[in-house]
Amino acid sequence: MAEFEQSLVNACETAEASVSAWCVLPNHYHLLARTEDIKFLRKELGKVPGRTARTWNQEDEELGRKVWFNFFDRDMKSDRHYWASLNYVHNNAVHHGYMEKWQDWPYSSVH
Numbered sequence: 001m002a003e004f005e006q007s008l009v010n011a012c013e014t015a016e017a018s019v020s021a022w023c024v025l026p027n028h029y030h031l032l033a034r035t036e037d038i039k040f041l042r043k044e045l046g047k048v049p050g051r052t053a054r055t056w057n058q059e060d061e062e063l064g065r066k067v068w069f070n071f072f073d074r075d076m077k078s079d080r081h082y083w084a085s086l087n088y089v090h091n092n093a094v095h096h097g098y099m100e101k102w103q104d105w106p107y108s109s110v111h
Helices: 002-014 038-060 079-090
Strands: 018-024 029-034
Touching: 002 018, 002 029, 002 038, 018 079, 029 079
Parallel strands: none
Antiparallel strands: 018 029
16 A cells, blocks of 8 residues: 555656645545546546556466545535545544544655
8 A cells, every 4th residue: 555655646746737735545435536637637546446456467377356436526616525535534543443543654655
């Protein structure tokens, strides 16, 4: 997951997106970023799951298995929406039962 996390951050840098938060979990991730070119950011982010899925499937001898399922984006409607989203991203590992405290999850921008 650390490799996926780094690939995700690199894709955002390539797309010149300003990243506010991320959280990578075993079966999904969340990303809060600002960009002037959403199409290019989506293109760069779209490359990340394909590369990792292939590698993971080869390692697990599960060729053809679907690892990542969908992607969507949405505009922030207000400052309140932004802060609620930031909180949601950082608390996602707790929400899914991986940690008791959000600060303990290693695959997150919280650090």
